[in-house]
Amino acid sequence: MRTALVIGTGLIGTSAALALVGRGVRVHLADRDPEQARTAVALGAGTDEAPEGPVDLALVAAPPAHVAGVLADAMRRGVARGYLDVASVKGAPRRELEALGLDLSHYIGSHPMSGREKSGPLAASADLFEGRPWVLTPTRDTDTEVLNLALELVSHCRAVPVVMDADAHDRAVALVSHMPQLVSSTVAARLEHAEEAAVRLCGQGIRDVTRIAASEPQMWIDILSANPGPVADLLTDVAADLDETARALRALRSAEGAEREEGGARVRDVLRRGNAGRVRVPGKHGSAPRAYEVVAVLIDDQPGQLARIFADAGTAGVNIEDVRIEHATGRQAGLVQLMVEPRAVPVLTAALRERGWALRQ
Ligand SMILES: NC(=O)c1ccc[n+]([C@@H]2O[C@H](COP(=O)([O-])OP(=O)(O)OC[C@H]3O[C@@H](n4cnc5c(N)ncnc54)[C@H](O)[C@@H]3O)[C@@H](O)[C@H]2O)c1
Ligand SMILES: O=C(O)C(=O)C[C@]1(C(=O)O)C=C[C@@H](O)C=C1
The missing domain is CATH 3.30.2130.10 (VC0802-like)
Known part of the structure; x- marks a missing residue:
């Protein structure tokens, strides 16, 4: 890949642009807000001059609700040989593009499983995607040359390509990203009106659990609106676990020894299941977690x-x-x-x- 056009120069667009520039690709930057593109230029992520002819790859990194519209416009203008988006949901943008009657053989939906709770180009870094999974959702109609361009992008960003079906991707990220975002927000929401005397004791535990609660709400409204069913099902399961745990905790206060014992066993069970789930979270580079x-x-x-x-x-x-x-x-x-x-x-x-x-x- 020699040339690329990044449309949407926020956290993800600018991070990918920085990685591409670092690998010698000439990157053009565009954003609905020209100030964002100028900031990305100042960071060394490329030029905000429009390309003279079609680039090799157009990468759309706009908010999920805008992705299909921006891609459709870029495809109609013929700005690139291949088109790729990085939205956190994959089924909805594809269906929107299909409904517009576009030829999607030169398009691949993708999703880097890496990000931050901060938005905008100033939060970007060239190594954001290093060692992280980057999902690609080609279909049987996808042009091989375009798949190769997408793989080259992932390799330039030092990420790990994972090929998946768009709807399977959405079910998976409901579990590992979308539901956790809401759980984190719900925990952090308990702090909104909490007493200062309690809040000043915040240690690393609550920082870990609530980091992503600082994320941009509008971005998450877009994401959740495009994947509501699977996320709602998971939240129902989490709510059932929480309900059960609250009942078990109340049983610990019972005058009946057997009831207290039963309550303790149920609390222990949820903590044990948590240990078992946590062990399955891959380490920094996708391997099993290492004990440091x-x-x-x-x-x-x-x-x-x-x-x-x-x-x-x-x-x-x-x-x-x-x-x-x-x-x-x-x-x-x-x-x-x-x-x-x-x-x-x-x-x-x-x-x-x-x-x-x-x-x-
Ligand atoms: N933030 C994350 O952790 C993360 C991780 C992986 C994927 N994503 C996906 O990446 C995409 C970008 O997210 P981000 O975190 O970089 O957001 P961001 O807010 O940092 O950047 C989005 C940029 O898109 C621009 N924009 C908005 N509408 C546009 C339009 N119609 N045309 C051109 N530019 C437009 C905005 O001005 C902004 O500069 C989203 O689709 C998101 O789902 C985000
Ligand atoms: O670590 C973060 O702050 C993220 O925002 C990362 C995260 C995630 O849930 O893993 C969030 C949403 C994106 O679609 C991909 C990555």
Whole structure:
């Protein structure tokens, strides 16, 4: 692929554009809001000049409700050899395009399983898709050259291609993305009017559970409107589990020993099932999750602290697998949790101590 046109230069469009530019592709950027495209240009994601002729691949990264309209317009103008969208739902946009009577042999619906709770080009990064599944939904009518262009895009973004049927994709993401979004939002909603004395105690647990509750509501209304049935069914199942757990907890207060025991067993069961489900979540690069050890370092909240820790770890020959930062409420300090291979713990701990870092358990 030598040229591409990205339409919709928000988080996903700009991230893909940055990855393509990094692999030597000439990328043209367009957005309904020219300011967004200019920001993406300033980030080095390509040019906002219109291409002179058809590009190799047009990538539509507009909100789901706009995808079919934007694709139809681009196809009618013949701006590219192949067309691809990245919307989080796949059945509805395809059906909308079919209803418009367009030839879809040069189109592939796709969905990178990677994103953030933040929108817009400033949240973009070239490595957003690295190691993540990127679903492609070709049909038997899809042109082979277009499938190859899509595979090249996925490879340039260092993602892992997964071929699926559009409706099977929508059922799967109802479970692993759409229902969890609503559960996260529902948990975070409990905090809206909570007392300050409780909220200031927020630790890592609630941060993990509610991160995606910060996502853009309009984007999620689009996504959920295009996949309501499967998500509603799953929410009904979750609600039944919650209901059952609430009843089990109330049984723990019973005067009857047998009832308390039964309640305890049911609470234990939901926690056990949670453990069993969590084990099935793949690790960073799609493999089984690895058991990393945590080395925790207390830092002042000052520029350059993280870079120094990483540099010190690098000098000690230690690879940081993952990192989390917990900011201390009301203090200019934070706890950095460095995830490393168990055998790297003594080396890293000694190296950081030697360089004066304050380690914590
Ligand atoms: N956010 C995620 O985590 C995530 C992950 C995977 C896929 N997606 C999908 O990627 C797409 C983009 O999401 P995002 O998070 O980058 O959103 P975003 O809000 O960051 O960016 C969307 C961009 O599209 C532009 N836009 C809106 N209507 C347009 C139109 N008619 N023509 C051209 N541009 C238009 C907006 O101005 C904005 O710049 C969505 O379809 C979403 O479902 C999102
Ligand atoms: O991690 C996040 O913040 C996401 O928004 C990621 C996430 C997801 O549910 O995994 C959200 C929606 C997209 O369609 C794809 C990815």
